[in-house]
């Protein structure tokens with residue numbers, strides 16, 4: 001199988017600090033790949049490098065065989081790579097439906113200015129589909145700002161998927177969630193991969209979540225890749241235990 005995402009020698013330096021140093025890994029299509037590591041390991045910086053928020057000092061990011069290094073988020077989206085932050089993509093003073101509608105409008109790009117009816121049907125259909133898939137139909141006409149935290153995170157993921165990307169980058173998708181919301185989000189993410197064939201890269205500090213959810217785990221430590229492999233193998237790695245799991249207990 002050829003990788004959908006390939007990160008090669010990626011590095012970023014803030015002053016003297018090598019926040020990410022020479023990190024390489026691949027993510028396979030339709031699989032859930034996770035990046036974990038203790039506080040300050042460089043996870044967020046790596047996420048920002050891949051999602052185009054910051055530029056690398058060295059290295060490259062290839063998506064679906066194409067060099068996308070330093071591409072802006074909207075260019076990445078046009079190439080099929082979407083990212084979901086922690087609720088920051090939402091407009092709180094718009095309804096759930098309006099938030100989805102705005103994101104789904106991306107599907108109508110390039111279809112010509114003079115075909116408003118066709119364009120509107122495509123976006124409406126996608127909104128309807130997402131309301132059902134993310135169990136937000138009952139909340140469709142509520143303002144996003146009035147939703148519970150868990151519902152907002154669900155809407156945020158739905159917004160990220162509105163344009164039908166092939167890969168989704170998730171930054172700590174369960175941060176600040178209740179236990180119940182975390183379990184629901186976990187099964188939602190699993191469903192996106194298993195039932196919809198979506199490729200997912202998630203950056204997460206919740207080790208238990210990562211171990212249950214991921215097909216492949218990349219462990220970061222002090223800006224570098226410490227290990228990678230299937231969850232059970234990574235968990236059993238003595239270097240990982242010392243650097244990461246050791247810290248937890």
Ligand SMILES: Nc1ncnc2c1ncn2[C@@H]1O[C@H](COP(=O)(O)OP(=O)(O)OP(=O)(O)O)[C@@H](O)[C@H]1O
Pocket residue numbers: 014017019037038039040041042043044045046205
């Ligand atoms: N824009 C920046 N300017 C300067 N230093 C930064 C910047 N962003 C991150 N850092 C530093 O780079 C290192 C890695 O930070 P990063 O946030 O990537 O780690 P992390 O693994 O996501 O940590 P956490 O789990 O605590 O969020 C840290 O020492 C951090 O202080």
